[in-house]
Structures are given as structure tokens and as C-alpha cells.
Amino acid sequence: MRTKIRHYSFLSDDAGERSVLAMIQRFLGGKKRRGDERTFRDVHSDKAPVIVIPGCDAPIPLTNELTEMLHDVASELLQGKSVTVISSSVELTTQDAADILGISRPTLIRVLESGAIPFHTVGRHRRVQLDDVLEYQHRHQEKARVALDELAADEDPLLTLENPLIR
Structure with a gap:
């Protein structure tokens, strides 16, 4: 059975979509550069990133790793690069x-x-x-x-x- 690898690209000319992606990238931007060990929670300790799921009673906090990954994905997509998401055990x-x-x-x-x-x-x-x-x-x-x-x-x-x- 062949494994399906999912590629994500963001190639939109819509200024509104780019603005939303840029806002997400800035919001999650606690880790500025590789080698800089500051995380979102270090910079914004009073504003831990959460995900809100409709029908769920409370927001779910994101881990540092997931926050950093989402920031990196948003940064790459804003630069017009493709992002691949794949399980490491594939x-x-x-x-x-x-x-x-x-x-x-x-x-x-x-x-x-x-x-x-x-x-x-x-x-x-x-x-x-x-x-x-x-x-x-x-x-x-x-x-x-x-x-x-x-x-x-x-x-x-x-x-x-x-x-x-x-x-």
C-alpha cells in the first residue's frame, strides 16, 4: 500500500487571506529564529495559545511544540513555500x-x-x-x-x- 504524503501550499493573491495568515504567524511568533530557544509561552506567558472547538466547554491549550510547528508552517506559507506534513513512522x-x-x-x-x-x-x-x-x-x-x-x-x-x- 502506497503512503499518501500531503503537501500544503498557500498561493493566494487575496489580501484578506494573506493578512489572516500573517496575523497567525505573528501571534505564534515567540520563537523568532532557529537557535533562539524562546518559546511562545516564554514571551507571552499570560496569553498561552489555545484552540477553541465549537461545542467544547473550554479552550484547549497548545503545546510548545505544536505552537512552534504552526508558526513555522505559517512562516513558510507566507514566503510562498510548500509545506509537507507526514508522520515520522511512515x-x-x-x-x-x-x-x-x-x-x-x-x-x-x-x-x-x-x-x-x-x-x-x-x-x-x-x-x-x-x-x-x-x-x-x-x-x-x-x-x-x-x-x-x-x-x-x-x-x-x-x-x-x-x-x-x-x-
Whole structure:
């Protein structure tokens, strides 16, 4: 059974809709930047975000994680970017996993066969867990970052400036 991944996009020219989304984004904007550990509740402790459900007696408070996620979704949508919502325990086809990693399916098959990402087969088809794909992506990005840091540390800026081939 193929997993359905839901994509959300907000591409409206309606100023009213954009205004509402911007208001939601500002309201939830306690966490301003990645690395800034302030949450909505830290900034607005007297105004904990809640969701009001018709027919329910009391508003339901949102967790910090859900508040931050909704803020990030609103921010991305306001910038015209697409947002994908998917459960982390989802089983993916090799094509879905390759799309997430930004590589071709044959390249992903080589990665799977090397043992870098665990997989199982359903009949003749390989399946992978989203958690495993995201873990591989994180490891791969971290490895690339370390390699670039080492490369940058090896370079002597004075030699680069004096190189006649680099101008």
C-alpha cells in the first residue's frame, strides 16, 4: 500500500487571506529564529495559545511544540513555500525516499544496498521508514559540514589572496 504524503501550499493573491495568515504567524511568533530557544509561552506567558472547538466547554491549550510547528508552517506559507506534513513512522517507497533526499531512485538503491539505510521488502519492492531516511539525511549533511569545515581550516587565506589564478 502506497503512503499518501500531503503537501500544503498557500498561493493566494487575496489580501484578506494573506493578512489572516500573517496575523497567525505573528501571534505564534515567540520563537523568532532557529537557535533562539524562546518559546511562545516564554514571551507571552499570560496569553498561552489555545484552540477553541465549537461545542467544547473550554479552550484547549497548545503545546510548545505544536505552537512552534504552526508558526513555522505559517512562516513558510507566507514566503510562498510548500509545506509537507507526514508522520515520522511512515513507510516509504524507494521513489518517495529518493525524492525526500533529492537523489535519483537508482542512487537510493545503491545507498540501501550498502546498508546505510535499513529497508525491508514487500514482495519484490523495497520499503524504508521515514525516520531512517531522515536520520541518514542528517548524518550525510553532518558529514558534509565537517568535511567543508576541515577544508576551510586547511586553506591559508593569505596564499589565496596572492594566487594570480584567483582574482
